[in-house]
Amino acid sequence: MSNFKFELNSQGVRDLLKSNEMAEICNGYASKALGSLGSGYSSSMYYGKNRVNVEVYAETFQAKRDNLKNNSILKAVHG
Numbered sequence: 001m002s003n004f005k006f007e008l009n010s011q012g013v014r015d016l017l018k019s020n021e022m023a024e025i026c027n028g029y030a031s032k033a034l035g036s037l038g039s040g041y042s043s044s045m046y047y048g049k050n051r052v053n054v055e056v057y058a059e060t061f062q063a064k065r066d067n068l069k070n071n072s073i074l075k076a077v078h079g
Contacts, residue, residue: 014050017050017051017052018047018050018051018052019052022051022052023045023047023052023054026045026052026053026054027043027045027054029054029077030043030045030054030055030056031043032076033056033073033076033077034056034076036076037056037063037072037073037076039060039063040058040059040060040062040063040064040066041056041057041058041059041063041072041073042056042057042059043055043056043057044057056073056076056077057073058072058073
């Protein structure tokens, strides 16, 4: 057996989670979810303290009601 030692570069992970590439990946997931949700939904992206964050949310009353009844956003993001 070999002695394998793995050391995580914490600064590198932080840089990766805040990178433009990660923002593009997150926006891609949000765009895919918005494509299956239809009208009345939107997304926003912001850089948090530790990582890039993307939020998908219902804007209109109809979309909010649909999301409450059917849990549409969660199904679109995970589906």
